[in-house]
Amino acid sequence: MEIIGVYHFKGGVGKTTTAVNLAYRSSVEDWPTVLWDLDPQGAATYLLRHEPQATGAAKELIRGDKALRDAVVATEHQRLDLIPADFSYRRMDVHLDKRQDATTLLLKLMRPLQARYACLVLDCPPGMSLVSENVMHAADALVVPLLPTPLSARMLEQLFEFIAARGWHDINVLPFFSMVDRRRALHKDTIAELRARFPSILATEVPYGSEFERMAARRAPIESYAPASAAAETYRALWREIDERLTSLSSARARGMPPATSDVAPEADLVGSPWSA
Numbered sequence: 518m519e520i521i522g523v524y525h526f527k528g529g530v531g532k533t534t535t536a537v538n539l540a541y542r543s544s545v546e547d548w549p550t551v552l553w554d555l556d557p558q559g560a561a562t563y564l565l566r567h568e569p570q571a572t573g574a575a576k577e578l579i580r581g582d583k584a585l586r587d588a589v590v591a592t593e594h595q596r597l598d599l600i601p602a603d604f605s606y607r608r609m610d611v612h613l614d615k616r617q618d619a620t621t622l623l624l625k626l627m628r629p630l631q632a633r634y635a636c637l638v639l640d641c642p643p644g645m646s647l648v649s650e651n652v653m654h655a656a657d658a659l660v661v662p663l664l665p666t667p668l669s670a671r672m673l674e675q676l677f678e679f680i681a682a683r684g685w686h687d688i689n690v691l692p693f694f695s696m697v698d699r700r701r702a703l704h705k706d707t708i709a710e711l712r713a714r715f716p717s718i719l720a721t722e723v724p725y726g727s728e729f730e731r732m733a734a735r736r737a738p739i740e741s742y743a744p745a746s747a748a749a750e751t752y753r754a755l756w757r758e759i760d761e762r763l764t765s766l767s768s769a770r771a772r773g774m775p776p777a778t779s780d781v782a783p784e785a786d787l788v789g790s791p792w793s794a
Contacts, residue, residue: 522656548596580612
């Protein structure tokens with residue numbers, strides 16, 4: 518089972534839109550897929566026509582009183598299931614902090630899902646927390662939407678510093694540009710600068726456009742109702758790039774090759790840290 522985490526320090530960058538559309542694309546590729554909405558705000562849950570729960574699931578899951586597979590619900594889309602958000606997830610860090618396996622427990626909860634699913638997509642809450650550390654441990658790919666602004670460079674540096682400081686050498690970080698407006702000089706200049714500094718940024722750019730905003734009204738992945746649209750093709754392209762990176766990484770691991778080195782900027786003082794280029 519491939520685990521894809523969609524993560525950013527901040528909200529409002531297209532994280533949930535990305536998670537929902539990637540999960541749908543995975544299901545269309547004939548991969549039985551489940552999306553776990555870890556954000557207590559429940560935006561991904563809403564977009565897939567469910568409502569966030571208020572069942573105290575965070576405590577039950579962490580204590581082992583409830584299996585993650587028992588929280589799965591069906592969506593309107595074939596081969597795509599959902600683990601809805603729960604308002605209690607806002608206190609998940611509190612419950613995790615009481616455990617010795619605080620940064621790896623969620624992976625243990627996810628493992629039984631591999632008997633049923635080929636892909637698990639994680640819509641992560643913003644911020645740096647024990648939940649996000651669990652996602653980093655679990656994910657085969659950490660997909661990071663970037664707004665084309667100068668602050669995105671600092672965000673990447675902080676993320677790389679955090680992972681490198683913990684010696685996590687097998688995390689495959691896949692940034693891409695989100696909400697791009699190529700008419701704006703700042704966007705064009707920032708994209709050019711960051712691509713030069715971080716060659717691992719994916720080629721696909723998700724533009725700013727009304728089709729992405731209509732998702733909230735439609736409460737459905739874009740490709741499910743507008744398959745011929747440019748927006749749908751953008752997420753198909755993004756999925757292909759992610760799939761190619763994961764396939765390449767799996768092949769390298771099968772051959773016993775070490776992870777590629779990072780493309781972190783020299784001023785981050787992290788030369789040799791473990792990111793795929």
